[in-house]
Amino acid sequence: MTAVTATREVLGGPAATEALAARLRTALGSGRVITDLTRLRTYECDGITGYRVVPALVVLPESTEEVALVVAACAEAGVPFVARGAGTGLSGGALPVAGGAVISLARMRRVLEIDLENQRMTVEPGVTNADISKAVAARNLYFAPDPSSQTVCTIGGNIAENSGGAHCLKYGFTTNHVHAMTLVLPDGSVVTVGGNGVEQVGPDLRGAVIGSEGTLAIATSITVRLLRTPEAVRTLVADFPSADTAAEAVSRIIAAGIIPAAVEMLDALAIEACEAAVHAGYSLGTAAALVVELDGPEASCAEDFARVEQICRDAGTTHIRVPGSPAERTLIWKGRKAAFAAMGRISPDYYVQDGVIPRTRLSEVLDRIRQMAEEADLRVANVFHAGDGNLHPLVLYDAAVPGESERGEHLSTAIAELCVEMGGSITGEHGVGTDKACSMPAMFGDDDLAVMLRLRAAFDPAGVCNPGKIFPTPRLCGERPGRYRPHPLEAAGLIDRG
Missing domain, CATH: 3.30.465.10 (Uridine Diphospho-n-acetylenolpyruvylglucosamine Reductase; domain 3)
Structure with missing residues (x-):
């Protein structure tokens, strides 16, 4: 098996999927096997909507025994399957396989x-x-x-x-x-x-x-x-005149031997979007803000919090906000956690990226991202887990403008591969999925990928379990179709996708 050959997709064909659907209806009941096209559309993508595939059927098991029954039936029929949870993933990891089954675990909530x-x-x-x-x-x-x-x-x-x-x-x-x-x-x-x-x-x-x-x-x-639950929790929001000074504060906090529960950074665009959506009280117009939270025993938490405040002042903060109540602290976090969804307030479309870099190279990477965005004539909002170097650049674009979607996709991929160049990774927590499979060779050599594929084949020799994900394949990379874009007749409601 070569390094660029992913686990093969085994498709039983329409007859196999029809027989599988009939078998599962008998075993589970007709209400838990979906083949209606309109209902199948619910499952055609996860949180990254640019890639879409309509599955042949969706099954709704309610126990381990039923999942095992469904998987065994798929394996016997040669029908590939994809497990799906809430569909909030951001890498196309739950993208269905054409002609395959989706096994939804949404009913297993006990x-x-x-x-x-x-x-x-x-x-x-x-x-x-x-x-x-x-x-x-x-x-x-x-x-x-x-x-x-x-x-x-x-x-x-x-x-x-x-x-x-x-x-x-x-x-x-x-x-x-x-x-x-x-x-x-x-x-x-x-x-x-x-x-x-x-x-x-x-x-x-x-x-x-x-x-x-x-x-x-x-x-x-x-x-x-x-x-x-920690005895004490202390939170602050510190504004900075530049992303570089905010990044310097992060490095100084960690160098001081303080391990906060969280250190988050938002740049001006991210703050603008969050405030438009949540009104959490972030300072509009500031270049960057850090959200720093410490927790633990009351005495040590108070001591470290005072040190963090001083470090932020020494690094050049222009304003420090300490929430005066649990409700205010909750609102600060609501604003931060709404960042991705909030981008719709300032841009009609955007790509979510996820990469990791060494903390010490934060400033350098942010400078490079700024340069790359200018060259692409696009805006990039940055919101990320600064404490562990997990970046979430959001590439903003307008799909209605010819060429912007392609430029945005190219820039998003280039940022992920920049993270590898800087000694990091193409993903910190969102996964590789479909979206970044073609970037895997930027991080791993042929031998690395071959070993991963051997492990995968040991678990799934038939290649039926979520095929086409993680590893680069000719289908994805050599003949890459790009993100889904509706045909003008489809957008006008005159035709449908089967």
Whole structure:
């Protein structure tokens, strides 16, 4: 197998999918197998809407046993399948396969067990991040990973992408908070990986599956780690005259030995969008703002917070805002977490990028992004997890202007590959999926990709589990069709896509 050959797509053809749909209707009931074109359109893309494929059928299982039944039936029929959660992913990881099935886990929303003594909870994949924390909030426990979409994104999707969020600087990503998983393998067999602790003896199959973007197995039961609610939480917003001075403040905070729970940065465009959408009280007109949050024991938290304030002043802050109430703090975070959706207030279209760089190169990378944006004659809004160097540049464009969409896509890809050039990665938490598969060779050599494909083939030798994702293929890269753009007759409602 060559380095650029992805796991092959096995398509059984229309007859196979029709027979599969009939078989699953008999097993699960007709209400849980969707083949109507209008309803299938709901599942044609995830949060990155530029790539769209209508699946042949969608199945709605409600238990591990039913997921195993569906997967086994797909494998026997040679029909590829894609597991889907809430559809909030931003890399095209849940993009359906033409002629294939989507296995929606949206109905698997039960909390299976709460073990307060050992600070663990076992849930189904359709439970949201926020609901995990809500279930144990009265016992002063919570689930640390907090993607911006935490009120709607599900733990199953977090497993697929190894999601992080604003507080991953101190608390880590999903993989640091999952003890065990029940998995349905691509042949329909059911296994359990992991155990009572995050670290286990032997091969780390739990770690291999987390972040594999749904290409190795489907997690149907997840045991997560719960943390004690911190005794104290302190938050500030510091304005800076430039992104460079804000980046310098970030470096100084970390160099001082302080590990905040979160350090977020927004530039002027991001602030403009957030304020238009949420009115969180960010300073319009400031070049950059840092949101810094510390938590822990009251005494140490207060001491470190005073040091952070002084570091921000020394780095040139023009204004420091400390929320005076929990409600004000919540509003600050609401503004930050609304940043992606808020871009619609200042641009008709935008591409979301996700890359990682060394913290020490923040200023250099931001300068390069500015230069690249000017050359492309486009605007880029920057909002990112500054503490761990996870950038989220948003390339703004207008699809109605000829050539802008193509320039925006090219710039977005160039920014991701710039991150690799600077010693980083093409993705920090959104995944590779469909969107960045063609950039994988910028980060990995032929031998690296070959080893990854061998691992994938060990789990899925038939190539039916979320094919076409992560790895570059001739279909994606040699004959790349680009993002979906409706035909003018379709836009006018005169024709339909089948």
